[in-house]
Amino acid sequence: MKNYTTDKIRNIGVIGHGGDGKTTLTEAMLFNAKATDRFGRVEDGTTTTDYDPEEIKRHISISAATAPLVWNQHKLNVIDVPGYFDFVGEMAATLRVVDSALIVVGAVSGVIVGTEKAWDYCKEYGIPKIIFVNQMDRENANFSKVIDQLKALYGTAIAPFQIPIMEGGQFTGYVDVIAMKAVQFKGKDAVEVPIPDNMNDEIEPIRTMLVEAAAETSEELMEKYFSGEELTEEEIRTAVREGVVCGDIVPVLCGSAVNNQGITTLMDTIIDYLPAPGECRNETGKNPNTEEEVERTYSSSEPFSALVFKTVVDPFVGKLSVFKVISGELTTGVAVSNTNKGKTERVNNLYILRGKKQETVDKVISGDIAAVAKLQVTMTGDTLCDTAAPVIYEGIRFPEPSISLAVVAQKEGEEDKVFAGLNRLTEEDPTFAVEKNQETGDMLISGVGEMHLEIISKRLQNKFGVAAEYKEPRIPYRETIRKPIKAEGRHKKQSGGHGQFGHVWIEFEPIGDPEQEFEFVDKIVGGVVPRQYIPAVDKGLRESMAKGVLAGYPMVGIRATLYDGSYHSVDSSEIAFKIAASLAYRKLEGADPILLEPIMRVEVVVPEDYMGDIIGDLNKRRGRILGMNPLSSGLQEVVAEVPQAEMAKYATDLRSMTQARGSFKQSFVRYEEVPGNISAKVVEQAKQENAQE
Numbered sequence: 040m041k042n043y044t045t046d047k048i049r050n051i052g053v054i055g056h057g058g059d060g061k062t063t064l065t066e067a068m069l070f071n072a073k074a075t076d077r078f079g080r081v082e083d084g085t086t087t088t089d090y091d092p093e094e095i096k097r098h099i100s101i102s103a104a105t106a107p108l109v110w111n112q113h114k115l116n117v118i119d120v121p122g123y124f125d126f127v128g129e130m131a132a133t134l135r136v137v138d139s140a141l142i143v144v145g146a147v148s149g150v151i152v153g154t155e156k157a158w159d160y161c162k163e164y165g166i167p168k169i170i171f172v173n174q175m176d177r178e179n180a181n182f183s184k185v186i187d188q189l190k191a192l193y194g195t196a197i198a199p200f201q202i203p204i205m206e207g208g209q210f211t212g213y214v215d216v217i218a219m220k221a222v223q224f225k226g227k228d229a230v231e232v233p234i235p236d237n238m239n240d241e242i243e244p245i246r247t248m249l250v251e252a253a254a255e256t257s258e259e260l261m262e263k264y265f266s267g268e269e270l271t272e273e274e275i276r277t278a279v280r281e282g283v284v285c286g287d288i289v290p291v292l293c294g295s296a297v298n299n300q301g302i303t304t305l306m307d308t309i310i311d312y313l314p315a316p317g318e319c320r321n322e323t324g325k326n327p328n329t330e331e332e333v334e335r336t337y338s339s340s341e342p343f344s345a346l347v348f349k350t351v352v353d354p355f356v357g358k359l360s361v362f363k364v365i366s367g368e369l370t371t372g373v374a375v376s377n378t379n380k381g382k383t384e385r386v387n388n389l390y391i392l393r394g395k396k397q398e399t400v401d402k403v404i405s406g407d408i409a410a411v412a413k414l415q416v417t418m419t420g421d422t423l424c425d426t427a428a429p430v431i432y433e434g435i436r437f438p439e440p441s442i443s444l445a446v447v448a449q450k451e452g453e454e455d456k457v458f459a460g461l462n463r464l465t466e467e468d469p470t471f472a473v474e475k476n477q478e479t480g481d482m483l484i485s486g487v488g489e490m491h492l493e494i495i496s497k498r499l500q501n502k503f504g505v506a507a508e509y510k511e512p513r514i515p516y517r518e519t520i521r522k523p524i525k526a527e528g529r530h531k532k533q534s535g536g537h538g539q540f541g542h543v544w545i546e547f548e549p550i551g552d553p554e555q556e557f558e559f560v561d562k563i564v565g566g567v568v569p570r571q572y573i574p575a576v577d578k579g580l581r582e583s584m585a586k587g588v589l590a591g592y593p594m595v596g597i598r599a600t601l602y603d604g605s606y607h608s609v610d611s612s613e614i615a616f617k618i619a620a621s622l623a624y625r626k627l628e629g630a631d632p633i634l635l636e637p638i639m640r641v642e643v644v645v646p647e648d649y650m651g652d653i654i655g656d657l658n659k660r661r662g663r664i665l666g667m668n669p670l671s672s673g674l675q676e677v678v679a680e681v682p683q684a685e686m687a688k689y690a691t692d693l694r695s696m697t698q699a700r701g702s703f704k705q706s707f708v709r710y711e712e713v714p715g716n717i718s719a720k721v722v723e724q725a726k727q728e729n730a731q732e
Contacts (some may be wrong), residue, residue: 043114044314045406050116050363052133054160055143056153057099057122060173062086064143064296065106065119071303072108072115074393078299087394088119093497101494102351103129105361105392105408110450113310116408122153124699125205125491128437128470132419134160135435136348136408138312140168141305146180146293150188152699153336157670158193167283167314169290172307175203175210176295186291198252198279199291200308201301204235213293213301214238216246217275224300252288253278276311283312284319298393316406322365324422327378329404333430337368337405342428343367343375347437350419350539352467352502360417361392361410365432368404369411377414377704378431389414396730398424419469437469439704441690444492445513446473447482449506458482460503464495471495478515478593491693514684515637516721517710518587519596520630523548528623530615541615543568543576544603545623553596553635553710557584560600568604568616575613576601581621588625589632590725593712634718635710637683640665643693645674645701653677660685661714680708684717 053061058101068088070078070611079085084095088104100121105117118133126682134140142157144150161168172185182203189197204212204221212223214234219242221234234242254264257276264270270278282288292308296303317337324333337342349361366707374383390397390410403409417423420434448457461484472485486492492509500506529575532539550558559577568576584594604619639664644651654664654677662681670676686705693701711723 040470042404042407043112044316044317044403045339046403046404047113048116048139048316049113049139049309049313050118050316050406050408051313052103052118052120052130052140053143054130054136054140054157055118055122056135056145056148056151056157059122059143059145059148059153060293060296061090061122061143062100062119064141064171064173064302067299067302068110068115068306069106069108069393070119070299071306072110072624074108077542080396083307086498087396090395091498091502093494094169095489097543099123101126104394107391107393107408110306111310114407115306115309118408124153124156125486125488125494127487128154128468130157130160131437132348132435132469133181134164134166136346138166138316138319140166141309142168142170144170144185144189146172146174146182146185149179149181149185150192155192155700165286167286167289167291167319167373168477169283170197170311172291172293174297175293176298176300177557178208178713180210182293189275189291193289195248195252195275196289198249198282198288200242200249201292201304202238202245203293203492210293211302212297212299214242215304216242216249217279218272219246222304225275225388227299229300229303230422244548246417249279250275252282254523255371256287279462280312284314289659308356316363321385322432327381327429327431331647335430337403338366343369344422344424344428344430344432346432347417347419347421347423350467352463357413358466359390359392359397359410360414360419361408362423363408364403364405366405368402369409369423375423376426376429376503376665377417377423378423378429378433379418379423381425382416386411386422388436397517401728418466419720435469438487438702439629440470440472441487442489442688442704443479443483443485443512444493444509446484446507446509449508450545453505456503456505457496457499457507459509460505463503464498468495468634476512476515477590479513481512483512484509487690488694496685509625511687514721516590516713516725517553517635518589518592518594518632519635520547520549520594520627520632522631524630526623526625527627528621528626529558530618531610533610538610539612539615539618540610541572541612541617541619542605543616543619543623545576545580545620546600546602547627547630548598548600550596550598555579556593556595556597558598560598562600562602563604567606567610568601569606572606572611572613572616573601575616576620579626582617583621583624584649587632589634590722591729592634592725594627594632595635634713634721635714636710638680638708639686639705641679641681641686641689641703641705643703644670644674644702645677645693645697647673649697649701650675650677653701655694656692656696657681662691665680681705682711683707707713 040494066079069075094101103120106520120133203211214221221232222229224231253275254260321336344366345362345364347360347362351359389400392410422432448454528543530541587594657679665678668676
């Protein structure tokens with residue numbers, strides 16, 4: 040593929056709700072541009088952008104995939120983005136680098152939560168968008184209903200460029216509202232026909248609205264409009280384009296991707312109305328050496344800089360880093376600086392990716408998207424730049440993982456392979472994390488949802504040939520005591536030669552603060568326990584506290600005062616006093632031991648309509664509501680404290696309660712006593728588990 044100048048490039052993310060036809064639409068565009076020689080089908084697993092085994096099996100997109108094509112002397116870098124919420128990290132990464140978005144809406148399903156989220160992300164990233172009402176070929180397709188829904192949500196920004204022609208419930212063509220001409224589909228062709236007479240009443244108000252939107256973009260056009268003069272088609276197009284680029288106007292087109300109807304017009308509209316790289320804004324970053332702000336324009340004459348927005352891990356080929364060139368150009372055989380890591384990387388192989396296919400190139404220019412193989416330290420979100428002109432751009436704001444599970448190898452002896460594979464997959468997916476819980480010993484994996492973690496397990500098997508099993512993570516309970524107790528520990532052993540003797544009296548009492556794990560007080564007088572053995576008593580107690588007397592959880596919040604004891608001049612030793620201390624510790628069963636549980640601060644953000652359900656649900660989870668804060672766009676934040684044990688499947692439950700409109704984050708606050716009825720169950724379960732070990 041030849042290099043196109045920056046003004047001839049369009050980087051566009053195809054986004055929307057899962058199942059509305061984004062992958063099929065991408066496939067139609069590739070087919071029309073002759074970038075592929077056959078029209079792949081999602082059902083057959085033959086599309087360009089859904090090539091992962093799990094994508095083929097499930098008929099859904101899991102990863103964002105690039106699909107570059109050439110149309111009307113322009114290069115379109117189309118990125119097909121998953122619509123399912125478990126893969127929202129792919130949307131965040133894509134929208135960080137594209138210059139515009141194509142929101143796909145189902146003509147039957149209409150505006151649903153995925154559409155709303157896509158719009159909100161575009162607003163957050165400040166990128167222009169167009170809407171394509173897809174699946175017009177389906178029974179019960181209703182373009183007018185979709186337009187009404189869009190207008191109800193987004194007001195005067197919505198600008199239908201087309202109105203479908205329906206005959207006997209069938210989608211047979213459309214009217215171009217700007218050019219005021221009709222197009223009818225005849226087999227594979229689209230031919231111009233007169234506008235049907237019965238559509239004039241429908242077209243007139245939409246045309247008027249478009250002309251008014253165009254007139255509002257400049258005083259000159261406004262004057263002309265109000266003086267009763269007709270705006271020319273060229274004036275309308277130019278003015279509407281300005282409105283689209285600055286985000287004030289959102290064109291709406293219609294068609295059927297599966298039947299390849301209306302797709303070439305959509306491709307023309309992308310070129311004519313959506314911005315080239317840098318047309319909306321330049322990119323600002325920081326000089327890592329001086330912390331000064333640096334602005335870079337999308338120009339090949341500037342020093343090279345790029346942002347890595349995706350990493351593809353392949354156990355055979357190695358790692359591919361997918362990036363967008365912001366300024367300058369990149370050629371093979373050069374050294375570039377990774378300013379995030381403070382290291383230099385060598386660029387040996389450059390590729391254009393189309394799905395899983397790689398095409399080698401020698402050069403990538405400003406505004407274009409490409410991939411480089413086998414970089415040593417570079418990760419998603421890193422900046423690459425000319426070593427002589429350092430800059431570091433803002434990375435990618437990925438959503439935090441919201442669900443965690445414990446993971447074990449399915450086969451004994453494959454633990455290292457499983458965890459090595461999982462760590463490789465974190466390079467590919469920054470919304471996925473692996474860490475060991477030091478307290479419970481569980482290896483935890485965290486992700487955005489249950490399907491996300493299920494896909495991780497399948498990828499581990501497909502890419503690295505090892506299988507993992509998931510289970511509920513253990514809650515890191517702790518234990519403490521409620522009343523003071525004096526305990527004797529006496530260790531005496533005689534087995535020929537030197538014996539062992541250690542004898543202590545220790546007073547245990549609650550400190551009252553579980554954050555203060557342990558305090559050792561030495562109150563020995565008169566040398567009843569020689570000074571050299573006192574550290575051994577302290578050590579023996581600390582080691583014993585790793586396992587509580589109630590259920591084997593760590594013991595905290597205890598003060599231990601060594602106040603008496605005795606020794607033997609020959610048989611006493613450090614080990615004997617350590618054992619004596621641990622024997623005294625066991626007497627804590629008589630100090631009214633209790634179980635403590637971690638309490639989390641939970642911040643839930645939901646639309647106002649769901650507030651009652653959310654508060655009721657948190658109360659059922661033994662939560663305490665601390666407050667409610669109104670946010671923008673009709674959202675409310677509920678702040679509560681909830682036991683960690685009650686939050687295991689909250690990500691899934693919140694999604695079903697709010698139709699995926701809610702989000703939450705949680706953080707540890709403190710430990711509190713577990714209520715008696717729940718404590719009894721936890722203790723019983725822990726004893727059973729300990730008995731099996």
